[in-house]
Amino acid sequence: MLRLTVNGRDHDLDVDPDTPLLYVLRDDLALNGARYGCGLGQCGACTVAVEGRPVLSCVTPVSVLAGRSILTLEGLGTPEQPGTIQRAFVAEQAAQCGYCIPGMIVRAHALLVQNPDPSDAEIRRSLNLNLCRCGTHLRILAAVHRAARETRGAASEDDRS
Amino acid sequence: MWRRLASRRERNPGRRSPWWRRLIVGFGLLAVAGGAAFFLAWQPAIEPVSTPDRASFQPDQIRKGAALASAGFCSTCHTTDETKPFAGGYPLKTPFGTIYGTNITPDRDTGIGTWSLAAFRRSMREGIDRAGSHLYPAFPYTHFTQLTDGDIEALYAYLMTRDAVRAEAPEPDLPFPYSIRPLLAGWNLLFLRVGPLPAGDSGDPVLERGRYLSEALSHCSACHAPRNALRAERAELHFAGGMAEGWWSPPLDRSSPAPVPWTRETLFNYLHSWDSAHGGAAGPMKPVVAGLGRLPEADVRAIARYVAATMGLPAPDRPAPAEKPTDIAPARADEIHRRGAGIYRGACASCHESGGRVPFTVASLGQHTTLAGPLPDNVIRVILEGVHPPEGEVGAIMPGYAGVLDADQIADLLAYLRVRFTNAPAWPALKDDVRRIGAEEPKG
Known part of the structure; x- marks a missing residue:
C-alpha cells in the first residue's frame, strides 16, 4: 500500500509503485483536472504541484511521492467556488479548447506562491514549459497578471482588517 | 631530482664551493632574476588612436x-x-x-x-x-x-x-x-608560446584546417584538457578531458570512454546540431555548438575531421556498452537497483525506451558518453535541470527533476542506469555528488 496526500486528503492506494501519478489521479482518485497531453513531459497539460513546485505528473512515478503533499487543479477551487486564479482565467476568457488550462493554472499558482508580483517576462519564462495549441497565450498572460493583482489586493485587505 | 643532485654532490665532495661563495652566487642570481622579471613584466602602452571609421x-x-x-x-x-x-x-x-x-x-x-x-x-x-x-x-x-x-x-x-x-x-x-x-x-x-600554430605534417588540408580552428580559434582544449595548479592546460594531456563550469568535458583523444566510437560524421552531426547515435550537446557545450553554427559548414566538418583523428581508434581496454541492455545481471539486482529501476520505468522509460522514436532521443541511454564516463556530474545536472532548447529553436526537451526526485532517489536511479546501460564500474559517492550539485545556486 502506498499513501498519497492529494489536496490535503490522505489516500491509501494499492497501485504499482512505478505508475505515473497522472494515471493514479485520473483512474483511482477521479481527479480529472490534470490532462494527458503527450505522456512525455513535453507539453505541461499534466502539471500538478508537489510541495509548491510544478511537477509533470505523466513522468513522475507515485513511488517517489509517498508522504509529500500534492496539489491538483481541484485543490484550487470548485465550479461553485472557483479560486482566484480560476476566476481570473474566466474573467479574461483565457480558455479556447481548454485542454492546457489546468496545467497553466497550477503552474501559475506555483509561480504566484513563490513570486506574488511577477513581471511579464517572469510569467512567460515560468509558463514556457506549458504548450497551448489554440493560441490563447496573450489571454493566459493577462489572466495570470489579473490573478497576481487580485491575490495581492486580497492580501493587503487582510493586512488592513 | 633533488636526491639525484644530492648524491652527485656527495660523490664529488672536493668540488663543493665554500658557503659564502654560494651565498654571493645566490644573491647574484636573485638580482638577475628580479631584473629579468621586471624587464619581462614591463610592457609599453600603445598610443591611443582615433576609433577607425x-x-x-x-x-x-x-x-x-x-x-x-x-x-x-x-x-x-x-x-x-x-x-x-x-x-x-x-x-x-x-x-x-x-x-x-x-x-x-x-x-x-x-x-x-x-x-x-x-x-x-x-x-x-x-x-x-x-x-x-x-x-x-x-x-x-x-x-x-x-x-x-x-x-x-x-x-x-x-x-x-x-x-x-x-x-x-x-x-x-x-x-x-x-x-x-x-x-x-x-x-x-x-x-605561453607566442606565435603561429606549428605546421602539421599530415598533408591533409582539411585536417590541418580543422586543427587550426580547434586549437587557435575554438580552443577546445581550454575545457577538454586537465589544468595544473596554476590553471595552465597540461600540454602532455592535450585533449585528455577536463572540467568546465562544473561539467565533465570528455576526452577527445584515445582515452574517450564513448561506448559507440565517434567518427568524423557523427562528430560533425553533434557539432552541427544533434547526432542520432550520441545525442546532443548540453551544459557549456550548448553555446559551443551555437557558436560553431556561424562557421561555413566545411569548417565544422574540418573540426570534426581533426577531432576524429585525435580520437583515433578506441583504446583496447575501453568497456563496451552493456551487451544485453534490457537485463540486469542478477547478482547486481539488489534493492538499490530495484528502486532505481522503478523510478526509471515511471519517469524515464516513456521517452528513453521508445527505441529512438521520440524526437531527439537515442535508441538506448547506453550510447551516451556521459553515462560511461568517470564522473556522474553531467548526468546529475541533466536530471536536475532537464534539457531545454534555446528560445524559439528546435531541440531536445527533457523536464528537470529537481523538484520531484530527492537526492537518494536520484542516486538510486543513477546507480541503476550505470549498471543497466554500461559495463563501467559503479560511481562511488553518488548521494554526496547529488547533494553537492543540488545545493548549488540555481543558474539564470
Whole structure:
C-alpha cells in the first residue's frame, strides 16, 4: 500500500509503485483536472504541484511521492467556488479548447506562491514549459497578471482588517 | 631530482664551493632574476588612436570576423546582456576568485575604441592590453596567439564596427598575490608560446584546417584538457578531458570512454546540431555548438575531421556498452537497483525506451558518453535541470527533476542506469555528488 496526500486528503492506494501519478489521479482518485497531453513531459497539460513546485505528473512515478503533499487543479477551487486564479482565467476568457488550462493554472499558482508580483517576462519564462495549441497565450498572460493583482489586493485587505 | 643532485654532490665532495661563495652566487642570481622579471613584466602602452571609421573596413572582412568571433565564443564571457553585445561584465568564477569579462565594444572610455590594430593584435598574441597591463589567462590568448594575422584583422574589423556601449567592467575580485598582474609575466614565461600554430605534417588540408580552428580559434582544449595548479592546460594531456563550469568535458583523444566510437560524421552531426547515435550537446557545450553554427559548414566538418583523428581508434581496454541492455545481471539486482529501476520505468522509460522514436532521443541511454564516463556530474545536472532548447529553436526537451526526485532517489536511479546501460564500474559517492550539485545556486 502506498499513501498519497492529494489536496490535503490522505489516500491509501494499492497501485504499482512505478505508475505515473497522472494515471493514479485520473483512474483511482477521479481527479480529472490534470490532462494527458503527450505522456512525455513535453507539453505541461499534466502539471500538478508537489510541495509548491510544478511537477509533470505523466513522468513522475507515485513511488517517489509517498508522504509529500500534492496539489491538483481541484485543490484550487470548485465550479461553485472557483479560486482566484480560476476566476481570473474566466474573467479574461483565457480558455479556447481548454485542454492546457489546468496545467497553466497550477503552474501559475506555483509561480504566484513563490513570486506574488511577477513581471511579464517572469510569467512567460515560468509558463514556457506549458504548450497551448489554440493560441490563447496573450489571454493566459493577462489572466495570470489579473490573478497576481487580485491575490495581492486580497492580501493587503487582510493586512488592513 | 633533488636526491639525484644530492648524491652527485656527495660523490664529488672536493668540488663543493665554500658557503659564502654560494651565498654571493645566490644573491647574484636573485638580482638577475628580479631584473629579468621586471624587464619581462614591463610592457609599453600603445598610443591611443582615433576609433577607425566603419567605412575603413571591407564588408567581407567584417562578415568573416563575425563568424570567427562566433566560433571563438567571444560573447560567452564578453556579453551579459543580449541587447548590449560585447559590453562585458560576465562573472567568471575561477579557483582563485572572480574575474569579469571586459567591454570589447569600440567605446573610447570603457571599451577598446582607442585600440589600434597593433594593440588588438598584441592582446590576442601576448595577453597584454593597450595600456601595457597583463590580462588574465582566463582570456584564452594562449590559443588566440596562434591565429593568423588575417583572422586577427577580421576580428578587429568586426569588433570595431559594433555599437559602442559605455559600460565599465567590474575590477577582478582576486586575493593577493593573484591580484598582482605583473606576476603573469612569469606565468606567460612558463606557459605561453607566442606565435603561429606549428605546421602539421599530415598533408591533409582539411585536417590541418580543422586543427587550426580547434586549437587557435575554438580552443577546445581550454575545457577538454586537465589544468595544473596554476590553471595552465597540461600540454602532455592535450585533449585528455577536463572540467568546465562544473561539467565533465570528455576526452577527445584515445582515452574517450564513448561506448559507440565517434567518427568524423557523427562528430560533425553533434557539432552541427544533434547526432542520432550520441545525442546532443548540453551544459557549456550548448553555446559551443551555437557558436560553431556561424562557421561555413566545411569548417565544422574540418573540426570534426581533426577531432576524429585525435580520437583515433578506441583504446583496447575501453568497456563496451552493456551487451544485453534490457537485463540486469542478477547478482547486481539488489534493492538499490530495484528502486532505481522503478523510478526509471515511471519517469524515464516513456521517452528513453521508445527505441529512438521520440524526437531527439537515442535508441538506448547506453550510447551516451556521459553515462560511461568517470564522473556522474553531467548526468546529475541533466536530471536536475532537464534539457531545454534555446528560445524559439528546435531541440531536445527533457523536464528537470529537481523538484520531484530527492537526492537518494536520484542516486538510486543513477546507480541503476550505470549498471543497466554500461559495463563501467559503479560511481562511488553518488548521494554526496547529488547533494553537492543540488545545493548549488540555481543558474539564470
